[in-house]
Amino acid sequence: MFSAAVFDMDGLLIDSERTIMNTWIAVARELGITLLPSDYVRIIGRSLRECHVMLAEMLGSEAVFSEARTRVRAQLTEPQAGPLFPLKSGAADLLASLARAGIPCAVASSSGREEIELRLRRVGVLPFFRAIAGGDEVARGKPDPAVYRLAAERLGAPAAHCLAFEDSENGIRAAVDAGMAVVAVPDLKAPTDEIAALSLHVLAQLDDALAHVPAWFGPRASVAA
Missing domain, CATH: 3.40.50.1000 (HAD superfamily/HAD-like)
Incomplete structure (x- = not known):
């Protein structure tokens, strides 16, 4: 025992994982990039630093990742009636x-x-x-x-x-x-x-x-x- x-x-x-994943996929689509769930799940459980490196590779560049991260953060911090997650x-x-x-x-x-x-x-x-x-x-x-x-x-x-x-x-x-x-x-x-x-x-x-x-x-x- x-x-x-x-x-x-x-x-x-x-x-939280599903909401975060769907937000990244939606934002990538806005930027003209296809990000699949099968791609995204590779980062689950990794450190924030590693996630950022892997997402930048998936999105094609640091610049695109930076723009996507700004949009994702904005969407995930919008005021809501209850807890976001x-x-x-x-x-x-x-x-x-x-x-x-x-x-x-x-x-x-x-x-x-x-x-x-x-x-x-x-x-x-x-x-x-x-x-x-x-x-x-x-x-x-x-x-x-x-x-x-x-x-x-x-x-x-x-x-x-x-x-x-x-x-x-x-x-x-x-x-x-x-x-x-x-x-x-x-x-x-x-x-x-x-x-x-x-x-x-x-x-x-x-x-x-x-x-x-x-x-x-x-x-x-x-x-x-």
Whole structure:
């Protein structure tokens, strides 16, 4: 059984990846460029720096990427009635169950620390996390294990005692290489057989994790209120 949990954010806790991808595809189309979902998913789970380099290559030049990024940012920051990126189904119940059991939780995300705190605060779950590790705090992004190692260090827990929750191939590899077991909850891209084999479980949605919580974290971590 595990004594701590470490979560990815985008695509796992927060339903943001699809909106961001569709915005990039739409903006590329405005600029006369075809950007396919199969191209875009290659960047999922990577550091912001790596994403920028790969998108510039996909769009043809740094200048076009810079213009596209400006338009994407403008569209993704337009005022709305509620959070731009909603919390995924099952996330709040899972975090509440772990909190009741005294299981410390952390976030290990490719997003920057400031952005992580902003998004989690917007959907009301920031208080559930004892530690945060962002992609801007490590030299290399996922699939490098650095951000997961940093999250475990800040939790004060050995990596082997942490159970990671991830949606992307790069994130799963990063968590495994950090020494953690991983529960895969795919978002935009189904896991390959290799990635599925690296995972402790592959779940269709985060709601399905609740039934496994007592086995993963002990009987005290039940879903009962």
